[in-house]
Amino acid sequence: MKKGRAFPRVILTATLIYLLIPLLATLLYSVAKSWQNTILPESWTLGWFRDLFMDPRFTLSLWRTLWICFLSVGLSVVVMLPTIFIVVVYLPRLEKLLNVLVLIPYAAPGVVMAVGLIKLYSSGPVAIAGTMWILVGVYFVAVLPYMYQGIRNSMRTIRTIDLIEAAELLGASKLMAFRRIIVPNVLPGIRVSVLLSFSILFGEFVLANLLVGGQFETIQIYLYHRLSESGHLASAVVICYFLVILILSGILLALSGILGRQSTAASKKGSGQ
Amino acid sequence: MSYLLIENVNKTYNSTSVLHELNLEVMEGEMVTLLGPSGCGKSTLLRCISGLTDMDKGSVHLEGRNITPLAPKDRNVGMVFQSYALFPNMNVYDNIAFGLSMKKKSSQQIKSRVEEMLQLIDLTEKAKSYPHELSGGQQQRVSLARSLAVEPKLMLMDEPLSALDAKIRKHLRTELRQIQKRVGMTMLFVTHDQEEALTISDKICLMNQGRIVQTGSPDEVYSKPKDEFAARFIGSYNVLSGEELSMLLAEPAYSKSAGKYALRPEAIHVKQNSLGLQPTSTSSGSDAAAHICLGLVEEAVMLGNIIRYRIEANGVRLLADVLNGDQAMKFHEGDAVQIQFDRQACLPLAPSGT
């Protein structure tokens, strides 16, 4: 079977090299002072990162992006948790409709979403185009498919209906049962979809560019503007951006590993705090 | 005066009738089992009593009070689920305390009651454990304690033992019955397992297709099945048509009867053909009530403590159970045997579905 193993290894090694070269090049470029005619840069510097962190526009855009991601994902949790709960438990006939509504964004690319939003919100009673609020709204919609999947699966795992019935028979009101039983048991199960949504929004460019552009500079828009100015600085931005994504996906991977191994234990830990 | 009274309950799901003009009475402190095949409506009836499912028509009275219009949480009815439905985010102590804290009991009251319950189910040392750390049997005991803690007037149990292994199931049902007797709790227990129903109940209500077919003590339900369904479901009775019975007994009198007859497999004795019977001859033997005839063993199956024979006698197929003791004669496929049973053991059955 040795021959059978060598071929897959060659394929995978080639794949990894192919996938990592652009990343490595960006990394090297961000720490290169000059890099002209050699395989590796001739001299090194951390100056580009220093310049970057000296630029208030960068730090501001970074905070802005984190803030808007946090806001949109938070809004999604706060709104979707009760919505899905009510539909699943009390209005099961509406579940098909809900399912269609949350899957629409999956089929609509950012550009198409932007077209309708620009028309609606550029003028008229709710002229929020160009402000961060239009982004929060559309980001809520953009992460719906992921959040819905996460919450729905989590509710299925804990057998929501059984738990609610048990709680009601023990004298709990609907609100009480939702707060004390459903929320603490569902939350640990949706950490993965929360982080996934977060990292998707963190790298979002289309909607931000078309809907708010320079008026609310997110990290991606900042990067785009820097692109034409200085290649080295831009690569430093990419590296920083990628670090954030790496940290996020690291947490994501660790979480899904824990959750995969013993989902019940994880749910217990999360709610005990 | 009945403690729980259920009158004329009707329930229809998507135009199929699940419960049909159903009536039921339960006395205080009784353990009543709703026994029936899956889909017979027994769980639905339980859920109607708890208020988790609305019924289309009918009423539920508990202690003389009509609880039909009340919300589940106001009915003072406890329920144990097949899936346990323990709250995964709470430990055993908090699970048992949940109902009490919903009733705004003082923490001192809660503590003493929870400890009492833990002792009752013998899980005091597991108070701080979380549901996933317990075995299925332990989880179900906690679930029982959680429901008992709030002292409900009636306890409903929806197939509480079905998710457990056979061994634990047998052990737990004994324990359940003991707890029920000790606390004096009125219980309505749903199961599809006739052995379980026979061992733990004061009274069995046999259900089929949304109706209660037969009600009675375990002994009555087992030894006097009312109709063909009861006979087939409760034991593996031989159910014979009038014509078959007249062939078997060689008495034409039965052949005109439209009804059916049940004959318990263990009521048939299988012996060596010592009388030298010929295939068509029959004999009444020494005892006038006993019927003896020749049979041919078609199949012999070992079931552990009994051997089940499939025997052909006078053109009729019968199942006969014989205790697998040291003394038992063992027969094989193709053996000619002499079978004997009491004519009185052939029970006339009421037509099914009324």
Place this chain on the structure above:
Amino acid sequence: MLKKRMDIKLILALIPFCILIIGFELLPAVSVVMESFTGNEGGFSLEQYVSAFTKMFYLQSIKNSLMISAVSSCIGIIAGLFIAYAITKVSEQTRTRVLMISNMTSNFAGIPLAFAYIILLGSNGIFTILFEQWGLPIFSGFNLYSWSGLILVYVYFQIPLAALLLYPTFYGIREEWREASALLGASTYHFWRRIALPILLPAAAGTFTILFANAMGAYATAYALLGGNYNLLVIRIGSLVAGDVFTRPQLGSALAMVLGLTMVLSLWINERLMRRVRRDLG
């Protein structure tokens, strides 16, 4: 089912969701549909669709998008099939590592990706200059800011996606099936021909539709690489509704409808195909 006591409170709790869905999903969708059927002078008209499908400029953008998506998806699928196969053949540890890196690089898309390729293969790119110096004419005729450059960059994000989507299907083809077929006298060729391929093909076709939709909707990569200079459907839509010079939202909406319908069609085909795969794999 719980007793249906429809509290007014329950309905109230659904209001935030309804507002957000109506405001940011349904109304915009309706507005796109309505706009696309509005003439330049107002009123109902098919004018925009006529423009979209007759004017060379727009027709070309549709054609370019379809071509780039199809070609990049084909390359992605072929590479993805090999990689997914390889992933199932290596040790658990290697597998996790490869999956992790594929997953990670799937975040490396859009602007940062376009930028990385500019560093590597742009007119002053490292590889471009190096190869020129070494006298290797591999990239001499190559222009990153063109059709072929765009394909190259698209393929980069298509390959890991294809591998990640195909890998579960390969994994689902169980070793026992191969053993069972071998015991029944089938050769390796027969196993692949009669058992593995019939399962793989719909999965590959389904994955293709996802890749295709993914490429059709990709905006940031093309925008960063070529700005408004290359004629792609997404780029056209973007500049028609939010351009610097002049905007024609009605025509933009009509093109958005074309794009949206293409996506829906792809995903619908995918759903049909994957249903079959799921059935086969149990």
